[in-house]
Amino acid sequence: MTARLDYRWHLRQVMAARGMFSTTDLIKPLEARKITLSSSQVYRLVTERPERLSLKILMALLDILDCTMDDLIEPVPAAADEKKKASAAGGGQPGVGSLRPPRARITPAGE
Numbered sequence: 001m002t003a004r005l006d007y008r009w010h011l012r013q014v015m016a017a018r019g020m021f022s023t024t025d026l027i028k029p030l031e032a033r034k035i036t037l038s039s040s041q042v043y044r045l046v047t048e049r050p051e052r053l054s055l056k057i058l059m060a061l062l063d064i065l066d067c068t069m070d071d072l073i074e075p076v077p078a079a080a081d082e083k084k085k086a087s088a089a090g091g092g093q094p095g096v097g098s099l100r101p102p103r104a105r106i107t108p109a110g111e
Helices: 011-017 023-032 039-047 055-065 079-090
Strands: 005-009 073-077
Touching: 011 039, 011 055, 023 039, 023 055
Parallel strands: none
Antiparallel strands: 005 073
């Protein structure tokens, strides 16, 4: 069985490293490359992990930010694999193991 991969999106960090702290800082450089996105589309591109991304937009981002795909996209193991390992090791909650707080019992005042 082959390992399933997922990815982390680092556009915001790469922008910050280049002094671009506002999502709208990308609008004009994208327009200069004949890519028109609304401010809300650019905001989602920067703040959320894209599920689909045009290669033209990706290439424009690489050019604007003078970076490589490795800078923007980090391959990581799929979350399902991590959940399976965590549940096998600690009962479903990573880092908790067999430690559980005692169950609280609520009783009326005066009893």
